[in-house]
Amino acid sequence: MTNFYTLTRTELVEAAKEFKFIWLTLFFVILGITQPLITKYMDVILENVGGADGITIDPNRPVPSSAEVLLSTISGQFNQIGLIILIISFMGLIAADRNSGMQDFVLTRPVSLRSYLLSKLMGNWVISMFSISIGAAVSYGYTIFLFGSFSFSNFLLFVLLYSLWILFIVSLAILISTFVKSPILIAVTTIAVSIFFILVKGFNHLLFQLSPGGILNLAENQLLSVHDLNYFSIATCLAFILLNLSWANRNLKKS
Amino acid sequence: MITVEKLHKTIKKRKILSDVTFSIAEGECVGLLGPNGAGKTTLIKCMTGILQHEQGTITFNSNPIVQHKKNIGYLSQLTDFKPWMTCEESLLFFGKLSGLDKGFLKGNISAVLEEVGLKDKENYKVDQLSGGMKQRLGIAQAILHQPLLLILDEPVSALDPIGRNEVKKLISRLKKRTTIIISTHILDDASEFCDRYIIIKNGKIVGNINGEFQKSDRKQILVKTGNVPQTSEALKSSEVECVEWLSPNTFLLTGAEELDLKKVVNDFAAKEMDITSIEFYERGIKEIFLEMVSDT
Ligand SMILES: Nc1ncnc2c1ncn2[C@@H]1O[C@H](COP(=O)(O)OP(=O)(O)OP(=O)(O)O)[C@@H](O)[C@H]1O
Ligand SMILES: [Mg+2]
Numbered sequence: 276m277t278n279f280y281t282l283t284r285t286e287l288v289e290a291a292k293e294f295k296f297i298w299l300t301l302f303f304v305i306l307g308i309t310q311p312l313i314t315k316y317m318d319v320i321l322e323n324v325g326g327a328d329g330i331t332i333d334p335n336r337p338v339p340s341s342a343e344v345l346l347s348t349i350s351g352q353f354n355q356i357g358l359i360i361l362i363i364s365f366m367g368l369i370a371a372d373r374n375s376g377m378q379d380f381v382l383t384r385p386v387s388l389r390s391y392l393l394s395k396l397m398g399n400w401v402i403s404m405f406s407i408s409i410g411a412a413v414s415y416g417y418t419i420f421l422f423g424s425f426s427f428s429n430f431l432l433f434v435l436l437y438s439l440w441i442l443f444i445v446s447l448a449i450l451i452s453t454f455v456k457s458p459i460l461i462a463v464t465t466i467a468v469s470i471f472f473i474l475v476k477g478f479n480h481l482l483f484q485l486s487p488g489g490i491l492n493l494a495e496n497q498l499l500s501v502h503d504l505n506y507f508s509i510a511t512c513l514a515f516i517l518l519n520l521s522w523a524n525r526n527l528k529k530s
Numbered sequence: 531m532i533t534v535e536k537l538h539k540t541i542k543k544r545k546i547l548s549d550v551t552f553s554i555a556e557g558e559c560v561g562l563l564g565p566n567g568a569g570k571t572t573l574i575k576c577m578t579g580i581l582q583h584e585q586g587t588i589t590f591n592s593n594p595i596v597q598h599k600k601n602i603g604y605l606s607q608l609t610d611f612k613p614w615m616t617c618e619e620s621l622l623f624f625g626k627l628s629g630l631d632k633g634f635l636k637g638n639i640s641a642v643l644e645e646v647g648l649k650d651k652e653n654y655k656v657d658q659l660s661g662g663m664k665q666r667l668g669i670a671q672a673i674l675h676q677p678l679l680l681i682l683d684e685p686v687s688a689l690d691p692i693g694r695n696e697v698k699k700l701i702s703r704l705k706k707r708t709t710i711i712i713s714t715h716i717l718d719d720a721s722e723f724c725d726r727y728i729i730i731k732n733g734k735i736v737g738n739i740n741g742e743f744q745k746s747d748r749k750q751i752l753v754k755t756g757n758v759p760q761t762s763e764a765l766k767s768s769e770v771e772c773v774e775w776l777s778p779n780t781f782l783l784t785g786a787e788e789l790d791l792k793k794v795v796n797d798f799a800a801k802e803m804d805i806t807s808i809e810f811y812e813r814g815i816k817e818i819f820l821e822m823v824s825d826t
Contacts, residue, residue: 281626285612291615376608380671383578383604384627528582530541 279390279397282381286398295402299364303410306357310348311418314339314528335508339528341425346498349437353407353490354473359466361403361441362448366394366462369452388524392449399445404438411437429497436494439512443487444469453526480482487515531556532577532595532679533758535812537586539569539576539733543826546572547733550586556678559705561720561741562713565732565823570713571607573682573730577711578604588680600628601783603672603708607683610662617648619669620656621674628675638674646670662693673708679711686719698722711826717819729822737822739815750811753799755779756804767797784812 312392313320372378381391387446415430465504471489483489489508496504532554547569554560564570572685577588579596611620618639625635643649646666651659659667661783665685671753672680685701686694698719704710706722718729721741729737763775765783772784780785783789791810792806797804 277629278627281623285623289612289614374608375610375682376606376668379578379580379604379606379608380611380624380668381627383581383599383602384624385599385629386627484817530581 276390278384278386279394281396282386282391282394283401286394286403290398290402295364296405298523299361299402299406300409301342302360303353303357303406304413307348307410307414308417310352311344311390311414311421314344314347315421323506328467339422340422341418341422342498342500344422345415345425345430345433346495348414348418349411349498350491350495351434355412355438357407357410358444358469362444362465362469363462365399365445365448365465366452366458368399368448368461370458370461373452374456378483388527391413392520392523392527395449396442396445396516399448400438400442403441403445407437426500427501433494433497436490436497436509439509440487440490441495441514443490443516446516446523450519450523453523485511531558531591533587533589534573534588535589536578537588538574538578539572539581539583545733547576550730550733550735552728552735552738554679554709554711554742556597556709559710559712559723561717561723561727562725562730563715563717563720563727563819563823565715566729568715568823569733570715570730571683572733574604574681574711574713577730578602578681580774580810594706594799599676602677603667603675603677603680605672607687607713609662609668611656616653616655617643617659617670618652618666623669624671625674626751630675631798635644638746642670642674645673645703647696660693662689662696665689665693665697666700669697673704678709680704680708682710682712684714685712687714687716694719701702717816721815726780727819729819731823737818739818741815748810751782751783751789751791751794752776752793752809752811753783753798754807755792756806762800769793785808 303483369378372381377423378391382388411430412436415425415427419425444465450462451464451468452461464517471488473491475486475488476483476492483492484507489505490512493505493508534553535551537547538545544727545810548749550573551741556562562570562573572581576583577595579599588595590601595602610625615623621639621642622635625639628765630638640649640652643652646669648663648666651663656667669682669685672682682701689697701712702723703712710723712720712724727737727739727741728735756779762775762781765773765781769785769787769789770783771786774782774784776782783794787819789810791808795805795808798808
């Protein structure tokens with residue numbers, strides 16, 4: 276337990292020294308503001324761009340609700356461009372330690388592989404959720420300011436469930452970095468696999484529910500105030516995280 | 531102290547180590563020699579418990595090695611630390627992971643930094659250190675918890691002559707108080723301190739030789755001549771079975787039995803050969819190592 280604490284702390288201190296907390300947070304705040312801003316002022320923007328003769332805006336189109344704007348911010352922005360940047364920030368996660376001999380120095384101490392991997396998971400999840408939460412909170416405030424109120428508890432529940440999805444993504448990056456050594460390849464593969472899990476939704480709904488992406492659906496439903504909620508997705512997601520970690524554990528022991 | 535028995539290791543379906551058996555006694559300094567890709571690093575990682583092996587046993591004082599992580603200090607072939615940590619912070623980090631208490635660490639870190647000659651660098655960031663300094667910091671983290679056994683994987687191979695000397699001097703000092711295993715593919719790097727050599731090639735042990743080892747069975751004579759002598763056939767006699775040319779005017783005579791130096795000299799004098807030197811040929815560890823790892 277003390278080892279887990281020492282290792283996790285080091286991950287966090289490292290992130291602080293690299294200003295990761297600052298730039299990642301700034302990035303998510305900008306993402307969180309852009310979507311509501313663009314949605315609100317689309318007409319003004321198009322008018323000013325000029326020459327947009329082909330595009331006509333229905334002056335009577337319905338104003339989107341806060342829930343819809345939040346949904347497009349998080350599912351659209353955070354979970355696409357945001358996720359990609361997040362994964363790129365993970366790519367050195369295990370690769371750097373592995374390629375520098377740091378990992379060997381740690382593992383020859385009385386430190387279990389389990390606490391080593393868990394500290395990587397915890398450290399990077401905390402960094403990600405710090406930035407995402409602040410970005411999402413700013414987005415929430417700005418959205419209700421522009422588009423009217425929305426239940427804060429539902430929003431909180433949403434962030435909580437979304438954080439499980441992020442936990443899964445970190446565990447996936449950890450697993451993949453036990454297979455490949457090059458940081459770029461780790462990022463590309465992790466991005467590809469996570470996009471696959473997001474896209475499964477379109478192919479087969481049952482498969483989606485059983486995949487780690489199911490948690491995204493559950494999270495989004497918090498914003499849409501759907502009643503028929505599938506809490507089973509939480510268990511599925513946790514199971515996948517466990518699977519990723521034990522697989523990574525096995526890979527590191529073998530080579 | 532440490533015993534490896536019938537060790538087998540396969541990585542990604544490729545056999546890296548097969549049937550490796552040896553043991554090392556307390557106080558010894560053993561060189562693990564082998565060409566690039568022989569499996570030295572893999573063997574060491576199995577011995578430190580970083581890698582799991584599928585067959586065989588590794589024991590430390592008769593117990594499984596995993597129970598003895600506290601007694602082993604290890605320097606990996608790639609030695610780099612978190613670049614943002616200072617020397618002192620790095621050692622504090624590893625010390626905590628070794629379960630050492632803060633009070634002990636405080637005093638011991640400065641003692642260890644002194645030992646490796648980095649006393650004045652304790653507040654330097656790792657990325658301000660030279661290769662030799664990093665290597666010495668690597669040794670510092672390996673001896674921090676006062677292990678009984680020190681395993682160093684290629685401690686000097688990547689360094690320039692100055693760094694090499696610094697690290698070698700340090701190892702010579704450490705040798706006096708701990709058991710050491712040093713892996714290298716360059717014999718000269720180990721010959722100053724090793725008492726014994728284990729030679730590994732293609733994942734198999736091909737030699738286990740004492741450091742004092744000099745093979746001189748008086749069956750071979752090394753001859754250098756001024757003028758270029760005749761053909762091999764002319765050099766052979768009833769005792770000399772084989773002639774091996776090492777250079778145009780140096781050759782090695784090998785007999786079935788012990789050779790008589792006097793007789794050979796007289797024989798050559800009769801043939802009017804201009805001999806500049808003649809001696810029994812002694813093969814040291816260097817020649818044996820090259821013989822064992824060469825492919826012929
Ligand atoms: N993780 C791995 N994946 C695939 N092959 C590996 C792995 N680790 C080692 N090998 C292979 O095992 C063999 C032995 O490697 P090892 O690093 O143990 O050699 P070495 O004797 O330490 O060589 P060097 O002198 O270059 O350090 C090599 O052929 C290497 O390609
Ligand atoms: Mg090696």
